Amino acid sequence: MNDANRQRWLPWVVPVLIVAAWQLASSAGWLSTRVLPEPWAVVKAFWTLAASGEMGQHVATSTGRALSGFALGGGLALALGLLTGSLRWAETLLDSTLQMVRNVPPLALIPLVILWFGIDEAARLFLVSLGVFFPIYLNTFHGIRGVDKGLIEMARSYGLSGWALYRQVILPGALPQILVGVRFSLGFMWVILIVAETISAQAGIGYLTMNAREFLQTDVVLVGILLYAALGKLADLSAKGLERWWLRWHPGYQHAAAT
Amino acid sequence: MILSEYDAPTLLLRSWEDALPARPVPRVATPAKRGLALRLQGVAKAFGARQVLGDIDLQIEPGEFVAIVGRSGCGKSTLLRLVAGLETATAGSIALDGAAPAPQRGSVNEGVRIMFQDARLLPWKRVADNIALGLTGGDAPARSRGALAQVGLADRAHDWPAVLSGGQRQRVALARALVHAPRLLLLDEPLGALDALTRIEMQALIEALWREHGFTALLVTHDVGEAVALADRVILVEDGAIALDQRVNLPRPRSRGNPAFAAIEDRVLQRVLQHA
Numbered sequence: 001m002n003d004a005n006r007q008r009w010l011p012w013v014v015p016v017l018i019v020a021a022w023q024l025a026s027s028a029g030w031l032s033t034r035v036l037p038e039p040w041a042v043v044k045a046f047w048t049l050a051a052s053g054e055m056g057q058h059v060a061t062s063t064g065r066a067l068s069g070f071a072l073g074g075g076l077a078l079a080l081g082l083l084t085g086s087l088r089w090a091e092t093l094l095d096s097t098l099q100m101v102r103n104v105p106p107l108a109l110i111p112l113v114i115l116w117f118g119i120d121e122a123a124r125l126f127l128v129s130l131g132v133f134f135p136i137y138l139n140t141f142h143g144i145r146g147v148d149k150g151l152i153e154m155a156r157s158y159g160l161s162g163w164a165l166y167r168q169v170i171l172p173g174a175l176p177q178i179l180v181g182v183r184f185s186l187g188f189m190w191v192i193l194i195v196a197e198t199i200s201a202q203a204g205i206g207y208l209t210m211n212a213r214e215f216l217q218t219d220v221v222l223v224g225i226l227l228y229a230a231l232g233k234l235a236d237l238s239a240k241g242l243e244r245w246w247l248r249w250h251p252g253y254q255h256a257a258a259t
Numbered sequence: 260m261i262l263s264e265y266d267a268p269t270l271l272l273r274s275w276e277d278a279l280p281a282r283p284v285p286r287v288a289t290p291a292k293r294g295l296a297l298r299l300q301g302v303a304k305a306f307g308a309r310q311v312l313g314d315i316d317l318q319i320e321p322g323e324f325v326a327i328v329g330r331s332g333c334g335k336s337t338l339l340r341l342v343a344g345l346e347t348a349t350a351g352s353i354a355l356d357g358a359a360p361a362p363q364r365g366s367v368n369e370g371v372r373i374m375f376q377d378a379r380l381l382p383w384k385r386v387a388d389n390i391a392l393g394l395t396g397g398d399a400p401a402r403s404r405g406a407l408a409q410v411g412l413a414d415r416a417h418d419w420p421a422v423l424s425g426g427q428r429q430r431v432a433l434a435r436a437l438v439h440a441p442r443l444l445l446l447d448e449p450l451g452a453l454d455a456l457t458r459i460e461m462q463a464l465i466e467a468l469w470r471e472h473g474f475t476a477l478l479v480t481h482d483v484g485e486a487v488a489l490a491d492r493v494i495l496v497e498d499g500a501i502a503l504d505q506r507v508n509l510p511r512p513r514s515r516g517n518p519a520f521a522a523i524e525d526r527v528l529q530r531v532l533q534h535a
Contacts, residue, residue: 151381154373155392155393158372160393168384248419249382249420250382
């Protein structure tokens with residue numbers, strides 16, 4: 001077996017061993033199904049939920065919540081970050097207020113949010129939006145501020161100003177930093193949603209798992225956890241994909257020499 | 260894969276030229292366009308309480324190549340930035356062709372282009388698009404290609420700046436300046452960061468392009484040898500004032516082995532060191 005091949009299968013050895021030990025412990029009766037179901041039961045539960053269409057529905061609901069919260073909070077964060085990053089007066093006016101709000105953990109607001117919005121969709125939308133807001137806002141602000149002054153001076157001396165300067169120099173210069181914020185936000189988006197969905201929900205992955213807990217269906221609980229993990233990974237991969245495409249000029253993100 | 264991507268635009272251009280045989284390929288600059296005259300009178304610059312330049316009088320003829328030398332921090336780069344319009348003078352006047360430049364800071368006269376010590380290429384634009392920066396009109400891609408050919412990098416049009424060497428980046432920066440057909444080219448230690456061999460190559464390229472296009476050139480440099488090799492006049496700036504204005508009447512291209520060359524270089528160098 002050559003080195004490249006070993007590189008490929010070696011990382012899988014430990015996970016496979018863990019799952020094997022788990023299966024062994026469950027079937028030997030050392031591990032109660034109330035603590036952990038056997039892996040095979042999780043696979044079966046996954047299959048049943050997927051086949052009945054129930055899972056698709058819950059995943060669609062959760063994804064819809066996550067993405068609408070991300071769009072709302074992220075869009076607002078991007079707009080405000082661009083504003084405070086680009087205009088001194090906007091920074092003076094807004095930034096210290098935003099920095100104060102930033103210190104409040106979104107999840108600490110849950111009681112207040114329930115009082116404001118009830119246990120409606122609006123509460124979850126608010127929490128997710130708030131959660132994704134600050135990573136994007138801060139990174140956009142610093143991205144804009146961090147654009148190489150020499151490049152801006154050069155572009156001005158070549159006759160660029162206003163929107164042309166913004167579009168051709170300032171925005172692309174800030175983009176790597178903005179995308180860092182997007183990646184952070186996408187991770188945070190799921191964390192907030194998980195908590196928000198466990199409070200009270202009539203649909204979604206959080207509802208699925210909380211409901212299963214009531215009936216001691218540990219296999220379904222595990223399916224829910226794995227679904228969250230998979231969706232989180234998917235969000236991260238898509239952010240990576242964006243970086244790869246938008247930052248293909250950047251030596252740090254170049255995986256292939258020819259583009 | 261890479262080959263076909265390189266070929267595609269070239270093929271496109273060829274067929275475009277074939278389709279319009281009557282239309283000449285746009286030139287980078289018309290040699291008929293002469294250089295700009297530059298006149299500084301009583302120019303002074305202070306940053307806060309620190310006086311960087313005081314009472315500079317300087318007259319540069321159209322098409323002249325002038326080098327400014329001096330120790331670090333003597334104010335030579337500030338002088339160039341004042342001429343470029345990147346800074347505003349505290350006192351005095353700077354006239355381009357008899358007219359004062361636009362008073363707005365940061366905006367540079369149409370006929371003036373600058374080359375900085377670092378190439379300052381936009382890393383997110385391919386080489387050809389970097390050169391086309393600020394160009395308008397449908398012929399921008401063709402002009403950009405023409406300028407790139409002039410600096411000998413025609414085959415790198417589709418590369419990202421990140422993959423170029425330091426010397427190649429400065430060549431691209433030079434092409435970017437030339438594509439605007441400047442009447443005054445300001446060079447702010449553009450070769451300072453290059454290795455010795457690349458420097459000599461770049462000096463020859465700058466000289467050749469200056470002779471071809473006839474623009475006025477103002478070069479700021481640390482390197483007295485470089486100044487004597489390229490310039491019609493070498494100006495020494497010391498403590499914010501002009502300490503020496505040395506004419507260099509040697510035939511071009513100049514050979515550094517020439518005793519007259521060595522004598523001028525030595526004289527300027529001695530004068531620089533005398534101040535220490």
